[in-house]
Amino acid sequence: MTDKIVIYQKPACSKCRATLSLLQESGEEFESINYYEVPLTADKLRELILKLNLPVRDILRKDESAARDLSAASDDEILAAMVKNPDLIQRPIVVRGNQAKVCRPPENVLELLK
Template sequence: MNLVMWHNPRCTKSRETLALLRQKGIEPEIRDYLKDTPSIDELKTVLGKLGFDTARAWMRTKEADYKSLGLKDESDEDKLLAAMASHPKLIERPVVIHGERAALGRPPEKVLDVL
């Protein structure tokens, strides 16, 4: 099973999601997205797999970067995605990607839908 997890080891939900997958006998390919930042094209692709209509639905709107970059009033999707690529802390995590499907691990059990 080719399963990729965009993981932040400092995030409780991310660690819980990884533990859940491992309990199910699944060892995902781990991508530390803060160090190996996704490109804008990758973000667009995964956004579609998540089924979100807008990048904002996938953003951490309480992050300091969100406020300092003035993203609250931004409506241009390309600018939102560019901000996520430049400031990966804005990407809500964890994300589990399996083929043409993806899920946000909030709560962690949501990722089981893509298995």
């Protein structure tokens, strides 16, 4: 596989750090994007969700207190909340070409390295 690898992550997140470590050990080149410094737009989130092939609710961190108010929200409302509060986004998300994985557990990244 030759598509560029991109990881969307939060440096303080242990799962993100573990996934970054696996990527570094793989020897593959990758780009790391801290989405707290480079915020994700609603369009970028939609693109990632398409590549993940998951419903919007599946990348919502339901254990976050701000997620409790979203139980009856539409997909667009959830996306808007994620843009406003990135803590609501499952992380890390690793993309390679048209494929993406939420790397919880971090070993999920290995599926993109084959």
